[in-house]
Amino acid sequence: MIEQWLIDLAWMIAKILAVVVPLLIAVAYLTLAERRVIGFMQLRKGPNVVGPFGMFQPFADALKLMAKETILPAGADKVVFIIAPMLTFILALVAWAVIPFDAGLVLADINVGILYLFAISSLGVYGVIMAGWASNSKYAFLGALRSAAQMVSYEVSMGLVIINVLICVGSLNLSDIIEAQRDMWFALPLLPMFIVFFISTLAETNRAPFDLPEGESELVAGYFVEYSSMSFALFFLGEYANMILMSAMTTVLFLGGWLPPFDFAPFTWIPGPIWFVLKIMLCLFVFLWVRATTPRYRYDQLMRLGWKIFLPFSLIYVVLTAGFLMAFDKLPVIGG
Amino acid sequence: MAGLMVVSSRNPVHSVLFLILAFFNAAGLFILLNAEFLAMLLVVVYVGAVAVLFLFVVMMLDINYSELREGFQKYRSLGLLIGAVLLVELLATFFEYSGNVKSLPSPGAVHNTKALGQVIYTDYIYLFQLAGLILLVAMIGAIALTLRKRSGVRKQVIADQNSRTRAETVKLAKVETGAGVKEAS
Numbered sequence: 001m002i003e004q005w006l007i008d009l010a011w012m013i014a015k016i017l018a019v020v021v022p023l024l025i026a027v028a029y030l031t032l033a034e035r036r037v038i039g040f041m042q043l044r045k046g047p048n049v050v051g052p053f054g055m056f057q058p059f060a061d062a063l064k065l066m067a068k069e070t071i072l073p074a075g076a077d078k079v080v081f082i083i084a085p086m087l088t089f090i091l092a093l094v095a096w097a098v099i100p101f102d103a104g105l106v107l108a109d110i111n112v113g114i115l116y117l118f119a120i121s122s123l124g125v126y127g128v129i130m131a132g133w134a135s136n137s138k139y140a141f142l143g144a145l146r147s148a149a150q151m152v153s154y155e156v157s158m159g160l161v162i163i164n165v166l167i168c169v170g171s172l173n174l175s176d177i178i179e180a181q182r183d184m185w186f187a188l189p190l191l192p193m194f195i196v197f198f199i200s201t202l203a204e205t206n207r208a209p210f211d212l213p214e215g216e217s218e219l220v221a222g223y224f225v226e227y228s229s230m231s232f233a234l235f236f237l238g239e240y241a242n243m244i245l246m247s248a249m250t251t252v253l254f255l256g257g258w259l260p261p262f263d264f265a266p267f268t269w270i271p272g273p274i275w276f277v278l279k280i281m282l283c284l285f286v287f288l289w290v291r292a293t294t295p296r297y298r299y300d301q302l303m304r305l306g307w308k309i310f311l312p313f314s315l316i317y318v319v320l321t322a323g324f325l326m327a328f329d330k331l332p333v334i335g336g
Numbered sequence: 337m338a339g340l341m342v343v344s345s346r347n348p349v350h351s352v353l354f355l356i357l358a359f360f361n362a363a364g365l366f367i368l369l370n371a372e373f374l375a376m377l378l379v380v381v382y383v384g385a386v387a388v389l390f391l392f393v394v395m396m397l398d399i400n401y402s403e404l405r406e407g408f409q410k411y412r413s414l415g416l417l418i419g420a421v422l423l424v425e426l427l428a429t430f431f432e433y434s435g436n437v438k439s440l441p442s443p444g445a446v447h448n449t450k451a452l453g454q455v456i457y458t459d460y461i462y463l464f465q466l467a468g469l470i471l472l473v474a475m476i477g478a479i480a481l482t483l484r485k486r487s488g489v490r491k492q493v494i495a496d497q498n499s500r501t502r503a504e505t506v507k508l509a510k511v512e513t514g515a516g517v518k519e520a521s
Contacts, residue, residue, distance in 0.1 A: 080353070112449065115376035122384030126356070129388070133349060133395055145392070152388055159380075172373075172449060304494070 015107060019096050027240045028058035034288050041292040068229035075136035076226065084134060085227065085234035088127030092241035095120040099248050100175045102258045102272035113174035114162060117249055118155075121204060124242065125151045128206075128223050131235070135226035143222025147206055150302060154203040157310035161197040164190055164314065164321050165253050178257035185261075187254040193317055194254045196310050198286070201246040203306065205239065208291040210302055247283035248276075255279045348394045356387050373449040 032047065032054060039046025047054040072078055098113040100106035110116060125148050132144020166172065168190070169180040187194045203210040224235045251257055257279075258272030297305070359382045366375035456464050 077347075077349075080350075110372065112372050112376050115373070115380065119376050119379040119384065122380055125384070125388055129391055129395075130353070133391075141395075145395075148388055148392065152385060155384065300492070 019107060020093060023093070023096060023241060023244065024237070026244055027237050028062070030240050030244065030284060031061070031236075032058050033284070034291070037285070037288045038292045041289070062233070065229055065233040070231060071226075071228045073135060073137070073226050077134040077136070080130050080134035081226075082231065084127050084131035085224075085231045085238070087130065088124065088238035089234040089241070091120055091123050091127065092238045092245060095245050096248075098174055099245075099252065100178065100257060101276055103175065103179075105258075105273065106175065109173065109175060112172045114166070114172050114177065114253075117174075117245075118159065118162060121158075121242075121245075121249075122151075122155050124204070127235075127238065131227070132223040135223070137226050140223050140225050143225075146299065147223060150206070150210065150306075151204055153303060153306040154200045154310075157196060157306060157314050158200045158204065160311070160314035160318055161193045161200065162253065163318050164193050167318070167321050167325060174252055174257075178252060178259060181256040182259060185254060185256040185259075187256075190254065190317075190321070193314060194250075196314055197254065198250060198283075200306075200310065201250060202287070202290060203302070205242045205246050207243065207287060209294040209297050211296060243284060243287055244280060247280045247287070250283050251276060251279040255283075348397070349391070352387065352391050352394050355390070356383055359383050359387065373452060 035057075036046040036048075036054065047057040050056045050060050072081065095117055097107045098110060098116050100109070128147045128151070129144045132140045132142075132147070135141070165177065165186055168186060169177045171177065171180075202208075224232060227235060258276045260268050260270060260272075260275050359378060363375040363378045363383075366372070366378060
């Protein structure tokens with residue numbers, strides 16, 4: 001019995017590693033891809049020296065960060081200061097437990113998968129706000145406050161967009177949500193919501209044009225000014241892992257997850273996980289593209305966009321979607 | 337344990353962080369009861385939104401610790417009384433119901449998200465709407481109490497800005513060489 005238990009445990013750890021290791025490699029190459037893509041968009045080359053096409057640049061960066069000294073500021077609250085980057089990074093990883101890569105290919109196929117994702121992404125605020133407060137620095141604190149207000153605001157509209165999708169699906173399970181898109185991806189009938197959701201994810205991950213928490217020109221680097229070496233690296237990795245997570249969420253909700261774009265021969269030859277990864281990469285490219293091309297929002301404009309435009313708009317769209325489905329008798333049959 | 341740390345830790349920010357831990361424990365209990373929907377809701381609403389606001393307020397406050405200490409001495413007897421009453425109630429409930437838990441519906445028979453929806457939106461729809469209305473009134477009340485119009489504040493009116501046309505803002509002038517510009521407008 002004990003041996004069986006050990007085998008189960010080892011198998012579970014192997015499965016978790018099978019998700020986390022590719023994710024970390026993806027994060028490493030996302031940092032490289034970001035610098036290269038933005039480089040090309042600005043007519044320069046980006047990092048291209050270390051290895052072929054700069055392929056070893058992320059590892060060089062990681063080595064550099066690990067070799068540096070971890071500095072604890074004198075006035076800092078040490079425990080919270082150390083927990084904050086760990087929290088950010090862990091939250092970015094645990095959310096992957098429910099992401100389905102193919103039919104049945106998921107670590108935990110729980111009934112409330114989308115709520116779990118939503119809950120985890122709403123916890124991301126804590127890493128930021130704890131870091132900002134524990135650093136005992138004005139810049140970090142201001143950055144953290146901005147970030148917290150911003151993330152809480154955009155979560156509301158994200159929640160309403162998710163409700164839109166849920167009305168069309170009738171289930172909170174991520175696999176069910178993807179299967180419901182077999183005939184048509186939700187990005188088409190819910191196009192306005194797709195755009196609102198994508199912009200909200202930009203704000204949620206604190207990416208340009210909503211990267212006010214970092215705001216180099218006014219706050220130095222926002223909430224992680226005081227961090228160095230690995231604790232900084234954890235924030236950095238957490239941010240990029242969050243970007244990939246949000247892209248995966250967009251893919252699951254609107255781009256049909258592992259499903260091929262058309263349900264016939266040449267497209268169905270390519271296996272599901274590859275479609276899934278391709279769609280995530282598309283979303284990530286748009287993330288980088290937006291960063292390279294848009295100027296930063298002003299803070300009051302950011303709040304206005306979140307509360308006065310996205311929130312009422314997505315709320316009205318919920319009513320419209322529900323009304324449409326009722327009128328044409330297309331409400332999904334809710335499974336027991 | 338986390339609850340104990342909420343009241344006993346010296347630093348109010350630490351108290352709030354322990355409060356969040358307590359919320360997590362509650363969510364874990366819900367999951368153990370097979371009520372995963374409620375657990376997620378607890379995390380989203382309490383941890384994700386309410387506790388963030390708590391943390392905001394606590395971080396902004398400038399708290400005088402010695403004053404807090406005096407208050408503690410003054411209200412200790414009252415606090416102990418309330419605590420004792422709550423403890424007795426809790427124990428009474430525990431002994432009352434510890435024998436028969438068969439009144440719980442068997443978990444897994446009904447999807448608990450669906451069951452909750454059935455109860456709130458079908459069986460008790462009017463009460464639910466009434467509760468929503470009360471919250472709305474409270475929200476409007478809070479806004480009405482804090483909203484004030486200040487004069488002399490420069491505000492950006494975005495509709496005005498967007499409705500401006502090129503003709504009314506930009507004037508192209510052909511300046512003669514060597515003559516210079518007399519007036520700026």
